[in-house]
Amino acid sequence: MNMPKARGKSSLAIIEKAFRGAVEEQYGHIVWLSRVVRKMGGRTSLLLKGDTVLFAVRGQPRQSLPIGEDVLEGLPHYETTLERMAAEGVPLFAFAPDLRRLGIAADRLMPGVAPVELDRLASLCGESDAVWFW
Amino acid sequence: METDNPGKPSFFFGLMGTPYQSDLATSLFRMVQEALAQGHEVVVWTCGYGTMLTQRTLVRPPDMFEDGQGVAAHPTTAELVQSMFRSSRGHLKWFVCRYCMEERGAVHQIEEVSVKIPFTFQHYLNKADIPLVLGVKS
Numbered sequence: 329m330n331m332p333k334a335r336g337k338s339s340l341a342i343i344e345k346a347f348r349g350a351v352e353e354q355y356g357h358i359v360w361l362s363r364v365v366r367k368m369g370g371r372t373s374l375l376l377k378g379d380t381v382l383f384a385v386r387g388q389p390r391q392s393l394p395i396g397e398d399v400l401e402g403l404p405h406y407e408t409t410l411e412r413m414a415a416e417g418v419p420l421f422a423f424a425p426d427l428r429r430l431g432i433a434a435d436r437l438m439p440g441v442a443p444v445e446l447d448r449l450a451s452l453c454g455e456s457d458a459v460w461f462w
Numbered sequence: 463m464e465t466d467n468p469g470k471p472s473f474f475f476g477l478m479g480t481p482y483q484s485d486l487a488t489s490l491f492r493m494v495q496e497a498l499a500q501g502h503e504v505v506v507w508t509c510g511y512g513t514m515l516t517q518r519t520l521v522r523p524p525d526m527f528e529d530g531q532g533v534a535a536h537p538t539t540a541e542l543v544q545s546m547f548r549s550s551r552g553h554l555k556w557f558v559c560r561y562c563m564e565e566r567g568a569v570h571q572i573e574e575v576s577v578k579i580p581f582t583f584q585h586y587l588n589k590a591d592i593p594l595v596l597g598v599k600s
Contacts, residue, residue: 351488352481352515354536355525367527393488395495396545402534 337457338371344461346379351393354402358462359383359409366418373419373456374410375444381422381430384410386438407438414440421452472503474590476583477512479597481539486597487515491542493594498550505586506556507578510599513563515539516556518572540572547574557586562599 341362348358365372376384383406390408393400414420424443427434434443444452453459475494481487490506497504508515520538537545547554556575563569563577571577578586587593 347485349482349487350485351491351542352539354522355528356522360525360527364527393492393495395491395542396547396549398535398537398542398545400534400537400542402536 336370338373338455339365339458339460340373340375340453340456341365341460341462342375342377343380344378346382350391350403351395351400353404354400355404357404357406357409359406359413361462362418363409363413363416366413366416371456373421374413375421375423375452376426376441377423378426379430381426381432383407384420384422384437384441385432386436410438410441414438423449470500470502471591472505472589473497474505474507474587474593476507476509476587476593476595477515477597478509478595478599480511480600481515482511483600484597487512487539490596491546494546494554498546498553501553503553504550504555505590506554507559507583507586508557509559509562509580509583511562511566512597513558513566513571514568516543516558516572516575517568517570519570544572544574557582559583 343358359374362372362374386407388405388407390405391403393403410420420441421444422437422441424445427443437443475490477487477490479486494504494506517540520540522536522538525536543556557578558571558575559580560577561580563571
């Protein structure tokens with residue numbers, strides 16, 4: 329895989345607000361932005377909190393939406409973006425209390441996403457130079 | 463509302479909530495699409511940041527990081543509205559609140575929509591058989 333050399337400060341991106349407009353965002357959603365950071369050479373990791381832990385449930389079908397004369401095929405598919413990030417070496421985490429709240433067992437998570445308990449959160453933040461909450 | 467679809471109730475969808483915050487606008491597109499497909503007359507009224515959905519200056523650049531798998535077209539919301547107009551057989555009207563539009567500088571609208579003074583909101587809402595107001599203005 330031809331990845332750019334990592335440079336700059338390391339960062340942990342925390343995403344808590346899910347589903348911000350499928351028709352508006354399409355490919356350009358907040359998980360994609362973290363992937364862009366990595367593709368640009370940033371040393372980044374990603375923590376899914378709140379309802380965004382649903383992004384990491386394996387086996388979610390792609391959705392399309394007929395609108396007018398067209399069929400909109402490019403709706404967000406977070407699992408695909410996360411799969412690519414995992415393949416590109418981005419550490420991916422999902423907040424375990426939210427997984428339990430939503431009834432998502434660990435075996436339903438896609439490969440490459442690690443559950444993180446509350447007592448690990450502070451140390452996880454401390455492992456990066458910067459923490460984004462976006 | 464006068465309609466060439468006797469027996470089919472007309473709809474008024476007032477989008478008050480803000481795009482890019484939730485799937486509210488996606489729900490609007492889905493409901494409008496389905497109502498038109500079933501032959502209903504539909505009026506959409508956008509307020510607040512919803513007025514920005516139909517700007518003719520919207521541009522969606524290609525995904526520079528797409529790996530070639532599942533490459534799809536990515537139309538803007540304005541292009542999607544235009545597509546709905548083309549297939550609506552004249553059953554769709556899309557009104558944009560002038561006050562909100564100008565307040566936000568979203569003054570370059572596609573030609574298919576009509577810009578209305580805010581006081582006519584109630585008029586069009588009352589004309590519809592079924593009015594739905596979606597979201598909270600911000």
